[in-house]
Amino acid sequence: MTKDEWSVDVSVDIEAPADTVWAIITDLDGASEVMSGILKVERLGGPNGYEVGTRWRETRKMFGKEATEDMEVASVDAPRSTTVVAHSHGADYVSGFTVEPLASGTRLTMRFTGSPSADASGFSRFMAKLTAPLGASATRKAMQTDLNEIKSAAESRAAI
Incomplete structure (x- = not known):
């Protein structure tokens, strides 16, 4: 991690099989039905399923306002891990699952990692460093x- 980067890690144990969890986190079209923070997902191109190069526009409610970001699948090691990247307002974001x-699920x-883009101005870099603690706290929440919502959906599906 560079000195301008910040990251947040969060984990949850789920009483459901890994393939059920994987199916939920890679279902872009159903994301807004599982996660209340996602208002809508619009596919932008690339593959139709979920693989490297899949692109979409995701609208979330953040800080009381709607925020829309274009996202792209950067890596997939099914059913173990995936990485998604986004670039917005002078910053690069990487999200990974x-x-x-586990024996019990x-x-x-x-x-989630954020860093100023290579083309970010000095002022943007300064502001990013200044607001990183607030951003990290809101991001963690x-x-x-x-x-927790993925956990709930997975455990509901596993109980069927």
Whole structure:
């Protein structure tokens, strides 16, 4: 990690098989039905399923306002891990999920990393460093909510 980067890791243990958890986290079209923070997902091109190069526009409610980001699948090691990248407002974002089978179900870990883009101005870099603690705190809360909702959906599907 560079000195300008910040990251947040959050994990949750889920009483459901890893393949059920994997199916939920890679279902872009059903994401807004599982995670309340996602208002809508619009596919932009690339493959129709979920693989490297799949692109979409995701609209979330953040800080009381709608925020829309274009995202792209950067890596997939099904059914173990995936990485998604986004670039917005002078910053680069990397989100990753790791799915780890456990004797009692699955541990799902999400890591979110933010850093100023290579083309970010000095002022943008300064502001990013200044606001990183607030951003990390809000991001952790949103990630925990997402993971708890994924857990709920996976455990409901596993109980069927």
